[in-house]
Amino acid sequence: MSPTSEPDLAAYCLMLGDDALIMSHRLQEWCTMAPELEDEVALANIALDLLGQARELLTRAGSADGSGRSEDYYAYFRGEDEFRNVWLAELRCTDFGQLIAALLVFATWRLALLQQLTGSSDEMLAALAAKAVKEVTYHRDYAARWAVRLGDGTAFSHDRMEAGLAHVWPYVPELFVAHEVEQRLAAAGTGADPAGARAEFEEILGQVGAAATLEVPKIVPEASSPGRDGVHTEAMAPLLAELQGVARTDGEATW
Amino acid sequence: MSEPVWPLYEVFVRGRRGLNHVHAGSLRAADDQMALHNARDLYTRRNEGVSIWVVRSDLITASSPDEKDPFFDPAGDKIYRHPTFYTIPDDVPHI
Numbered sequence: 313m314s315p316t317s318e319p320d321l322a323a324y325c326l327m328l329g330d331d332a333l334i335m336s337h338r339l340q341e342w343c344t345m346a347p348e349l350e351d352e353v354a355l356a357n358i359a360l361d362l363l364g365q366a367r368e369l370l371t372r373a374g375s376a377d378g379s380g381r382s383e384d385y386y387a388y389f390r391g392e393d394e395f396r397n398v399w400l401a402e403l404r405c406t407d408f409g410q411l412i413a414a415l416l417v418f419a420t421w422r423l424a425l426l427q428q429l430t431g432s433s434d435e436m437l438a439a440l441a442a443k444a445v446k447e448v449t450y451h452r453d454y455a456a457r458w459a460v461r462l463g464d465g466t467a468f469s470h471d472r473m474e475a476g477l478a479h480v481w482p483y484v485p486e487l488f489v490a491h492e493v494e495q496r497l498a499a500a501g502t503g504a505d506p507a508g509a510r511a512e513f514e515e516i517l518g519q520v521g522a523a524a525t526l527e528v529p530k531i532v533p534e535a536s537s538p539g540r541d542g543v544h545t546e547a548m549a550p551l552l553a554e555l556q557g558v559a560r561t562d563g564e565a566t567w
Numbered sequence: 568m569s570e571p572v573w574p575l576y577e578v579f580v581r582g583r584r585g586l587n588h589v590h591a592g593s594l595r596a597a598d599d600q601m602a603l604h605n606a607r608d609l610y611t612r613r614n615e616g617v618s619i620w621v622v623r624s625d626l627i628t629a630s631s632p633d634e635k636d637p638f639f640d641p642a643g644d645k646i647y648r649h650p651t652f653y654t655i656p657d658d659v660p661h662i
Contacts, residue, residue, distance in 0.1 A: 348595065350605040350609060351605075353609055353612075354604075354605070354608040357612060457600075461601075
């Protein structure tokens, strides 16, 4: 564990880790809610993959900021304004079409970032990315297959998938805004540049959209990424209440 | 509205190179490709497999339990059909 404090790296690990943790929680909410048992297991698998990534990244944040705090501290004992995830991760999805759209966007974006991170100058980030690329490739594939199946299915399923994409799209521009921490780390060869992920994102979404007979909207660039600065939507507080409730109620709980 | 039920598939997983595919269980899927992916999610979560086969259950022709006696019992007392009269070296695996 490095005794020196690397605040940028710590902040960056929280960003990537919180994206995975919060998205994982949203996927876990579909346990007992998925349309088929087989998909319930698939969604739980994806949630577990992301949780695994979150654990390593939050642990790394604790060593990088010099505090030595554990993954549990970051997951359970931070306030809402200390979370650094993008808004897309906390977005509530109550329809399967919305969930598939959110997962497709999230996985496509994250995979493009992870591919950059396999060449990171930080050994831990590079190793994590090499492992996570395989996982997230499957997540993207899973979501893309469902998007095509629904979009190119019946008129009813097409409308549901289209509505799902419309539900998610307002949260897409934020994904490609580079926070100043991300800019500095990308310049140093440690982090990934979100702006650099956009070309691949648009290409993949274009391919899936064409196969799914869905019109994929253009990305209207945005200037800020509020989630990266700890400003969240109203969906975040109830999510954290559920995520953190047990740990905060019973200080001696173990898991 | 009655819910249409997806067809049943049987799943065969090969654990390691050089071994046979072994029946792992069954699942429901809308088509072959979905069956393959569902099999990956249901039956290889704990690193069980390197290869998966799926086949629609209604494509399998199976022996009937009613015919069990004429089918299998006559083989029971013909020990000379079993290759038990020579020894297998300890270092020959999977036999």
